[in-house]
Amino acid sequence: MRERAVRRMAGLLRARVPELDLEGVPDPRAREGRWSLAQILRATLVGLMAGCRSLWETEQLTEALGPAMRRRLGLPRRLADTTARDALCRVSLDGLRSALHRAVRAAWRRKALAPVGLPVSIVALDGKATSLPTLNHPFVQNHVTDQLVPFGIARTVTCSLVSAAGRPCIDAIPIPAATNEMGHFQTAFASVVETYRGLFDVVTYDAGALSEANASAVVDVGKDYVFRLRGEQRYMFKLAEELLDPADAVARTVDVLDNETTVTRTLTLLAVEPHWSYGDGRGPEDTLWRHARTFLRIESVKLHGGVVAEREVRMYVASLAADRLSPSQWLQLVRCHWGVENNNHHTLDTAFAEDDRPWIEADADGMLAVLLLRRIAYTLLALFRAASRTDDGRAIRWRALLAWVRDALVAATEDQLAGLREIAPATR
Numbered sequence: 001m002r003e004r005a006v007r008r009m010a011g012l013l014r015a016r017v018p019e020l021d022l023e024g025v026p027d028p029r030a031r032e033g034r035w036s037l038a039q040i041l042r043a044t045l046v047g048l049m050a051g052c053r054s055l056w057e058t059e060q061l062t063e064a065l066g067p068a069m070r071r072r073l074g075l076p077r078r079l080a081d082t083t084a085r086d087a088l089c090r091v092s093l094d095g096l097r098s099a100l101h102r103a104v105r106a107a108w109r110r111k112a113l114a115p116v117g118l119p120v121s122i123v124a125l126d127g128k129a130t131s132l133p134t135l136n137h138p139f140v141q142n143h144v145t146d147q148l149v150p151f152g153i154a155r156t157v158t159c160s161l162v163s164a165a166g167r168p169c170i171d172a173i174p175i176p177a178a179t180n181e182m183g184h185f186q187t188a189f190a191s192v193v194e195t196y197r198g199l200f201d202v203v204t205y206d207a208g209a210l211s212e213a214n215a216s217a218v219v220d221v222g223k224d225y226v227f228r229l230r231g232e233q234r235y236m237f238k239l240a241e242e243l244l245d246p247a248d249a250v251a252r253t254v255d256v257l258d259n260e261t262t263v264t265r266t267l268t269l270l271a272v273e274p275h276w277s278y279g280d281g282r283g284p285e286d287t288l289w290r291h292a293r294t295f296l297r298i299e300s301v302k303l304h305g306g307v308v309a310e311r312e313v314r315m316y317v318a319s320l321a322a323d324r325l326s327p328s329q330w331l332q333l334v335r336c337h338w339g340v341e342n343n344n345h346h347t348l349d350t351a352f353a354e355d356d357r358p359w360i361e362a363d364a365d366g367m368l369a370v371l372l373l374r375r376i377a378y379t380l381l382a383l384f385r386a387a388s389r390t391d392d393g394r395a396i397r398w399r400a401l402l403a404w405v406r407d408a409l410v411a412a413t414e415d416q417l418a419g420l421r422e423i424a425p426a427t428r
Helices: 004-020 039-047 057-063 068-074 080-087 092-111 181-199 212-219 232-241 327-337 339-350 364-386 398-411
Strands: 122-132 140-143 153-162 169-174 202-205 226-229 251-256 261-271 295-304 306-320
Touching: 004 039, 004 068, 004 092, 004 364, 004 398, 039 057, 039 068, 039 080, 039 364, 039 398, 057 068, 057 080, 057 398, 068 398, 080 364, 092 181, 092 212, 092 364, 122 181, 122 327, 122 339, 122 364, 140 181, 153 181, 153 339, 153 364, 169 364, 181 202, 181 212, 202 261, 202 327, 212 226, 226 327, 232 295, 232 306, 261 327, 295 327, 295 339, 339 364, 364 398
Parallel strands: 122 202, 202 226
Antiparallel strands: 122 153, 140 153, 153 169, 226 306, 251 261, 261 295, 295 306
């Protein structure tokens, strides 16, 4: 079994890394030196995929590479962590984003991104923040108070194709220090549309981007939205809260977490009538967004030992007509959104230890460069995991998957790699 796993992982690296065309990432250095930028990026990427927790551990991995994988990856010797760090702190972030885009487009071409169980493709957007001992940077928001040591927060918008198997990350867009998720939504969304216009139909976001202007930006380019509805849109929120009666529930799921714990999610759905208004003296234009078509209410109840341990109610507004999806599909769509947090962010914070070990802290550009390479690593492995032919393969733990990669890098022999097809670099 181990030999088979080594060959499969070696095949993954051999097939997917060239699709990134890391040679196409602009090199900002005046002189290349002993290492090309593509070699440095490739070494950092395989270090992330192998579960390394720092550039120093990646240096040790490049020293331990087996001859067969060393030759195929074009990494002839040990790469010093200082050499990698110097290059990563200067590399173009847009160049790295383009490499991620190439990986996603390659998966799209081989039909690995089709929606699972839904007639629409969904991109979920969500913010993620990382604390750094860094201040005064275009992508770092300063946090300075009398009580705390000053620190900075670098924020990005994660874009995940949550309707596809594996929930790959298709982009990560830095948020300028001068704004926030709400203010940067339209810029981030426009970038996703420009890159992947035909890949998705619906965009979802938590309440961090809830505004009529942001919703209009989605509809105006022919897409639909599902946004979490909260009190910031006071009259529309109140209207939905009063009209969505839990007694009118249309779909329900029950998830068994263990022998004593279950989570029940119940959906109430309501088609919006354009003439509705809330309160005396207010017309529809004061209450509803012009493109709002559906209100949704999802109640989640967690029972432990037959006792309610948690209860939460979330409401949503959507531009999709209520009859566009079946009740069970609506419930699945909303649950898909949580994949950006439960799959992308949770995996990055646990298996990849992103929050605890960002690799580069004192330089925000370097941190963001590693962040983007980490999302490429996540996406390649998430799609590989999701494409497994067995339930056990699709459910393999992430840390075991990272260990497989390390085994392949260190232990793969020429005999095991014989017959792996050569892949031409991606076209830009």
